[in-house]
Amino acid sequence: MTKGNPAKLLLQFTIPLLIGNVFQQLYNMVDSIVVGNFVGENALGAIGTTNSLQFFFFSLVLGLSIGIGIVVSQYFGSSDEENVKNTIGNAIWAISICSVLMSLVGFFLARPALVLMNTDPAILEDAVIYLKVTAIGFICVGMYNGVSSILRALGDTKTPLTFLIVASLINVALDLLFVLQFKWGVVGVAVATAFAQLISAVACIIYAVKCTTFFRLTKENLKIKKAILYKCLQLGIPVALQNALIAVSLIVLQGVVNGFGATFTTAFTVVARIEQLVQQPFMSLGSAISTFTGQNMGAGNVKRVKQGFFSGTIISTVFALAVLPIFWGFAPQIISIFGKSPDVIAIGTVGLRIDSCFLAFLGLIYTTRNVLNGAGDAMFSLMTGIVEMCGRIFLARPLTMVPMFGRYGVFFATGLTWFLNGTISLVRYKRGKWKKLNVISKISEN
Numbered sequence: 001m002t003k004g005n006p007a008k009l010l011l012q013f014t015i016p017l018l019i020g021n022v023f024q025q026l027y028n029m030v031d032s033i034v035v036g037n038f039v040g041e042n043a044l045g046a047i048g049t050t051n052s053l054q055f056f057f058f059s060l061v062l063g064l065s066i067g068i069g070i071v072v073s074q075y076f077g078s079s080d081e082e083n084v085k086n087t088i089g090n091a092i093w094a095i096s097i098c099s100v101l102m103s104l105v106g107f108f109l110a111r112p113a114l115v116l117m118n119t120d121p122a123i124l125e126d127a128v129i130y131l132k133v134t135a136i137g138f139i140c141v142g143m144y145n146g147v148s149s150i151l152r153a154l155g156d157t158k159t160p161l162t163f164l165i166v167a168s169l170i171n172v173a174l175d176l177l178f179v180l181q182f183k184w185g186v187v188g189v190a191v192a193t194a195f196a197q198l199i200s201a202v203a204c205i206i207y208a209v210k211c212t213t214f215f216r217l218t219k220e221n222l223k224i225k226k227a228i229l230y231k232c233l234q235l236g237i238p239v240a241l242q243n244a245l246i247a248v249s250l251i252v253l254q255g256v257v258n259g260f261g262a263t264f265t266t267a268f269t270v271v272a273r274i275e276q277l278v279q280q281p282f283m284s285l286g287s288a289i290s291t292f293t294g295q296n297m298g299a300g301n302v303k304r305v306k307q308g309f310f311s312g313t314i315i316s317t318v319f320a321l322a323v324l325p326i327f328w329g330f331a332p333q334i335i336s337i338f339g340k341s342p343d344v345i346a347i348g349t350v351g352l353r354i355d356s357c358f359l360a361f362l363g364l365i366y367t368t369r370n371v372l373n374g375a376g377d378a379m380f381s382l383m384t385g386i387v388e389m390c391g392r393i394f395l396a397r398p399l400t401m402v403p404m405f406g407r408y409g410v411f412f413a414t415g416l417t418w419f420l421n422g423t424i425s426l427v428r429y430k431r432g433k434w435k436k437l438n439v440i441s442k443i444s445e446n
Contacts, residue, residue, distance in 0.1 A: 045265045049119055058142070100139055116255075282319075320359040335352065
């Protein structure tokens with residue numbers, strides 16, 4: 001990442017990440033397609049209404065994984081092998097503890113949280129069951145994300161992808177088996193997802209230990225290094241809080257959506273699934289930019305980081321503009337993949353078209369935020385999380401009261417939040433504070 005054409009390197013790094021992220025989304029998307037077509041509209045709504053809660057419960061581990069990846073990438077960029085190993089050793093403790101904690105919280109707070117979200121009684125029981133079963137799998141998701149984040153920071157995007165593809169195929173097979181053959185309904189897709197996540201986590205860990213020298217740790221590497229752990233937490237917790245705040249805004253938004261009935265909730269769920277899939281190129285590019293930035297900041301090459309940001313912005317904008325006519329021209333056909341209800345298709349078509357108009361700003365958020373994160377400006381992630389939370393909370397319900405928007409105001413709330421956040425992120429980047437940051441030098445000073 002420290003040599004060669006930035007645009008070419010970012011694309012080479014992004015493509016395996018993109019394939020992996022798409023397959024990761026297939027976990028939930030296949031659940032939705034199978035349930036929507038073979039169980040029913042309400043079951044699909046039940047699964048969808050748990051999305052924001054799952055994101056909230058798991059936000060700490062996701063943020064911590066990002067913080068660990070930043071520290072590893074900068075040590076790797078400066079060729080400090082011993083501290084790469086020390087960071088991995090500390091990461092094992094942190095990820096394990098956080099994953100178990102979030103799994104317990106998700107399991108025991110499933111029902112109270114769903115009730116608080118004003119979940120329709122017609123889908124409540126299925127939603128509780130689905131959330132409890134998938135919460136058990138949070139431990140596996142945490143370990144997979146932690147190890148794969150480290151491997152990506154070391155420049156290996158293909159290995160996590162391989163195991164994720166295998167696990168996704170297993171998930172598809174088990175979904176069909178449990179739903180069509182065993183008639184387990186929502187429970188079946190939840191069990192299939194949890195088992196597939198276990199497969200990907202175990203396989204990734206075994207490979208890392210056996211085939212990557214950095215994971216061959218000594219007892220000394222496994223000892224808690226306060227300075228390294230503190231820096232991982234310092235970088236990861238703001239990102240975790242950002243994710244948590246975004247999740248809170250999504251929970252509030254879901255509460256507004258649930259107030260329009262089960263059919264609207266189902267349509268919103270379908271649009272959210274498609275939106276999550278379309279976000280994957282932005283997310284993958286963002287991860288590539290974060291690693292690119294981390295390694296080049298570790299090598300002291302700020303000019304190259306700026307080149308990477310410019311290339312990333314161009315790539316994300318081109319993708320957003322390419323998606324726009326597809327969603328406007330084929331929205332009904334895309335929505336119908338998840339079910340044949342005319343009302344769901346009609347509502348989902350409008351929602352998908354609204355969201356597509358704001359995708360370029362979403363791309364800008366991922367590009368800018370990951371340059372700043374990779375450089376060590378993690379506190380800004382917390383700021384953007386606050387902006388996103390406030391934007392959705394303060395826009396969602398008021399916009400639904402505007403006659404020209406009506407219930408579709410929930411989709412405009414998301415789009416306008418992307419616009420606001422993208423603009424603020426760009427201003428932060430342009431101010432250049434990130435150029436003066438150096439994560440690993442501050443660890444050495446401590």
